[in-house]
Each structure stands twice: as C-alpha cells, then as structure tokens.
Amino acid sequence: MTYGEGLLDRVRSAAPDGVGAAIDTVGTDEAIDVSLALVSDRRRIATIAAFDRAEGTGIKELGGSPGSDKGGIEICNSARLRLTSLVSEGSVEIVMGPSFPLADAAEAHRQLAAGKTRGRVVLIP
Numbered sequence: 001m002t003y004g005e006g007l008l009d010r011v012r013s014a015a016p017d018g019v020g021a022a023i024d025t026v027g028t029d030e031a032i033d034v035s036l037a038l039v040s041d042r043r044r045i046a047t048i049a050a051f052d053r054a055e056g057t058g059i060k061e062l063g064g065s066p067g068s069d070k071g072g073i074e075i076c077n078s079a080r081l082r083l084t085s086l087v088s089e090g091s092v093e094i095v096m097g098p099s100f101p102l103a104d105a106a107e108a109h110r111q112l113a114a115g116k117t118r119g120r121v122v123l124i125p
Helices: 007-014 029-038 072-089 102-113
Strands: 022-024 045-047 096-101 120-124
Touching: 007 029, 022 029, 029 045, 096 102, 102 120
Parallel strands: 022 045, 096 120
Antiparallel strands: none
C-alpha cells in the first residue's frame, strides 16, 4: 500500500469488509490516523514507531528501547509455543538469508536496505 494522500480510501477499497487489526511500522500521523479511523477496537492496533501518538489512545506500543517494551514481550511469549509447533508441522518456514561477521554489520544493513537479501540476516560475533 502506498502512503500519501488518499491512503484512507485506498485501504477502504482494499478491505471492503473492514479492517480488524493494524500494525503500524511507519509511525507517521497519516498511518496512525488511518488505523484509528478503520479499526474500531483500538486494542487491536499496535505500533513499533508512533509512541508519541499511542499514549492515551489505547494503541499497543511494541518495542522501543530496552526495558520500555509495553506489549511485545507478552505477545512474543504467548505466540512462541504456537509458532514452534507450526514450524515443526511444516506449516511455517523460516527462511535464512546470508550471514555476516559482526565487523561487516554495515554491509549487512546496506544489503537489507537495498532489498538484496531474502530471509533472516544473521550477524555472527
């Protein structure tokens, strides 16, 4: 989905039966405003970026900085066993991408940013 003018209408068009949940990874006012407009249960909106907008809205804040996670740990802990089971059943595949020595972290980041990797990138100490 392309951000910018008309986002609300584009999302409504893509989801004519409504939007049940939203995860904000962008943090723009536009992204949050559209989520708030389309998801009736604000507990089903989560953000990893718009912490300033989440305060007082009911939006779940995930991540941020060490020790400040307000929901991500709970979500991860509750999902871990189910995901492990799905991987064991072969229903979910974890795709591993390239490995880089920690000294080459900048190169790993460049490749990620350029979209040149597939799967999880691993940094090795």
